[in-house]
Amino acid sequence: MKELVISMEGINEKHREFIGSKAFSLHTLHDEGLKVPPYTCITTKAYEKYLRSSSLKGRITLELARKDIKDMRWEEMWDLSLRIRNFFLNTPIPETLEKEIRDKLDKYLTDVPVVVRSSAPGEDTGSTSFAGLHESYVNIRGLEAIIKHIRLVWASLWSDAAFLYREELGLDIKDSSMAVMIQELIAGEVSGIVFSSNPENKDQMVIEAVHGLNKGLVDGDVEPDRWILDRENSSIIQHTSPSNRERITLLKNTGTALEKPSDKISNTVPLSEREVHELYDIALVLEKRFGNPQDIEWTKKDNETYILQSRPITTTDDREKLWYLSLKRTMANLQKLRIRIENELIPEMVSDTNAMRSVKLENMDNIGLAREIMRRKELYEMWEKRYKDEFIPFAHGMRLFGQVYNDVVKPDNPYEFMDLLSSAGLLSIKRNGLLSRLAGMLRNDVSLMNNAKNNLIEGDFKDDFEEFFENYGHSGIFKSREELLKLIMEIASNPEKEMPAKKDTTDMEKHFIASFSEKDRACAEELLDVGRISYRLRDDDNIHLGRIEDQYLQSLNEAKHRVVSRSFSIDTGDILDDDELLKSLNDETYIPVKKPDVKKETLNNKEYQRQIQGQPAGEGLVTGIAHVITGNEELFNIKFGEILVCDAIDPNMTFVVPLVSGIVERRGGMLIHGAIIAREYGIPCVTGIPDATQIIRNGDEVTVDGYLGIVTIRRKSGTG
Structure with a gap:
């Protein structure tokens, strides 16, 4: 097949593999006599020609070779996706290909608003569903805008969510391709979805409807009316109304907006009972035609029902995919999430932490301590779940800002936008500032320093030291005041490390805001604000979660101390799991079983790189001596100017960063804590190196190139 662009009327069976599942299913519905919006399809041949005729394919191959996808966390996948997306933004479609696309589209849809949708081959089958993983753009007008959004849909083939889902399914991303549908936008008065078979109960059907466009329902910004029907006889089992009815409407030039409609519309149920049953009938027709239960998007305009797309309801367990999708939030959703995090969740975390701190564990009997351990464990696990479900998705504020910034500014460096975010004050940086102040007091007073060496502190220093320990000593890192004092003396024994001067980003910010039309500039400023809050909370929420974890660990340590004090066969260095400790508390005659101390495998000399x-x-760019950290207890041995090599820097480890001259981490991504802190301190940092703590050894001379992401190792004899 040679066609690069095919209109709806020209599609036949031979085009199936070149136009993707979504486009071909609409062709099938059209042939069945159902109403579908007119569309034109940019085939996979056009995508492949675009890759071949530019340098994109080679650049993507190099990016994929950096690290095996199965070894990446979501932050690394997002970084990879962002870089590849930037390639598409900055790589124009070749003239001959663009002319062919323009000539074809000029005959159809360019005088009307359109939806630019993905349609990847194999995208939606009975066992897999890529719903929501690729991009669709609503209310796009004019050839120039359509051409731009074709590239963005192509780029969405390489989204982080698509990476994660393909990895889960064992699909090779390098073999993937993408077709694009240019579909006339039907601005329906009412829109919605139908699950012809309820995923929770196969004997039921589910219909959801909203006023206005479908986009708000699909994105999760608008709560729908919901009907549950009996599949056997179409009777309505239940109708649930939303707390308030909002709708998505078209903006005049491009895009959409969330609005609260008039009272008349707000108080009107979107569908009559007759219309609900009409959708029931359509759903059964589609299910019969395709041979399996269908997830159907529809809209109603002028009393006509249009099918926007129909795909199989996947038969796989999609819990992980749903979490991947939860990372991707709309602006409206992020604003709601921000209010909840700042006004509800973080104050609740602080309250829970303070409540646990007020408990005197040493005064509890063993049974009471066992109950307290279980309570703290449940609390910590609850907050871990909330962190995954709400805090991590709010990190999309940074991602959304970065994508929009790159779309409008088109910088060569896809991470340029980070300069506009780093002006936000981070809790860990403020904490380090207080630590530096304490070190400065010792540095400037010889007698105070000499007394500190003998663990004698007094005066203002003692007051400030005790206040710091009270506020920050419960981090799970400082097990005693002596350890904290040792760290402060190490910092004080070396020249004060100045924070780098903040880059003046005034012109950058003005340029970004000016890239929008006057009416959209307030939205651009709001997006920047959400990005900055997201950046700050990405760091701060880790600290709050770490404090809750530490309170849980303190209760375990109290239990371990009691068990060790009454048993000659157990000492403080032994590893005991929670269950063993609880059994020992509840039964004083029980001797806990020690867990084996599993040593990490080290790479042999033949694997030296x-x-x-x-x-x-x-x-x-910096060269220094490597200090490899495999446990928090080793942090207090770091010396000034060393290169910190670790699995990952968590917020409770940040206090050592002012001592080091470079950072190397196994975990990757521009959004991880170590990368954020390194940028704040102006320290060269390379992340995403598998086996970093095994390849590099203590005492190796290491050069960290934070521009290219390269670490050079010069092995010293006898290191290990």
Whole structure:
């Protein structure tokens, strides 16, 4: 097949593999006599020609070679996706290909608003569903805008969510392709979805409807009316109304807006009982035609029902995919999430932490301590779940800002937008500032320093030290005042490390805002604000979660101390799991079973690599002696100027960053805590190096290139 662009009327069976499942299913519905919006399809041949005729294919191949996808966390996949997306933004469609697309589209849809949708081959089958993983753009007008959004849909083939889902299914991303549908936008008065078979109960059907466009329902911004029907006889089992009815409407030039409609519409149920049963009938027709239960998007305009798309309801367990999709939030959703996090969740975390701190564990009897451990464990697990379900998705504020910034500014560096975010004050940086102040007091007073060496502190220093320990000593890192004092003396024994001067981003910010039309500039400013809050909370929420975890660990340590004190066969260095400790508390005659101390495998000399490739995460070039950290207790041995090599820097480890001259992490991504802190301190940083703590050894001379993401190792004899 040679066609690069095919209109709806020209599609036949031979085009199926070149136009994707979504486009071909609409062709099938059209042939069945159902109303579908007119559309034109940009085939996979056009996508492949675009890759071949530019440098894109080679650049994507190089990006994929950096690290195996199965070893990546979501932050790394988002970074990979962002870089590839930037390639598409900055790589124009070749003239000959663009002319062919323009000539074809000029005959159809360019005088009306359109939806630019993905339609990947194999995208939606009975066992897999890529719903929501690829992009669709609503209310696009004019050839120039359509051409731009074709590239963005192509780029969405490489989205982080699509990476994660394909990895889960064992699909090779390199073999994927993408067709694009240019579909006339039907601005329906009412829209919705139908699940011809309720995923929760196969004997039922589910219909959801909203006023206005479908986009708000699909994105989760608008709560729908919901009907549950008996599949056997179409009777309505239940109708649930939303707390308030909102709708998505078209903006005059491009895009959509969320609005609260008039009272008349707000108080009107979107569908009559007759219309509900009409949709029931249509759903059964589609299910029969395709041979399996269908997830159907529809809209109603002028009393006509249009089918926007129909795909199989996947038969796989989609819990992980749903979490991937939860990372991707709309602006309206992010604003609601921000209010909840700042006004409800973080104050609740602080309250829970303070409540646990007020409990005197040492005064409890063993049974009471066992109950307290279980209570703290449940509390910590609850907050871990909330962190995954709400805090991590709010990190999409940074991602959304970054995508929009790159779309309108088109910088060569896809991470340029980070400069506009880093002006936000981070809790861990404020904490380090207080630590530096304490170190400065010792540095400037010889007698105070000499007393500190003998664990004698007094005066203002003692007051400030005790206040710091009270506020920050419960981090799970400082097990005693002596450890904290040792760290402060190490910082004080070396020249004060100045924070780098903040880059003046005034012109950058003005340029970004000016890239929008006057009526959209307030939205651009709001997006920047959400991005900055998201950046700050990405760091701060880790600290709050760490404090809750530490309170749980303190209760376990109290239990372990009691068990060790009454048993000659157990000492403080032994590893005991929670269940064993609880059994020992509830039964004083029980001797807990020690867990084996599993030593990490180390790489042998044959696997020594002189140079390893990671991801640049903090600009700069530095050479120093490696200090490899495999446990928090080793942090207090770090010396000034060393290169910190670790699995990942968590917020409770941040206090050592002012001592080090470079950072190397196994975990990757520009959004991880270590990368954020490295940028704040202006420290060269490379992340995303598998086996970093095994390849690099204590004492190796290491050069960290934070521009290219390369770490060079010069092995010293006898290191290990």
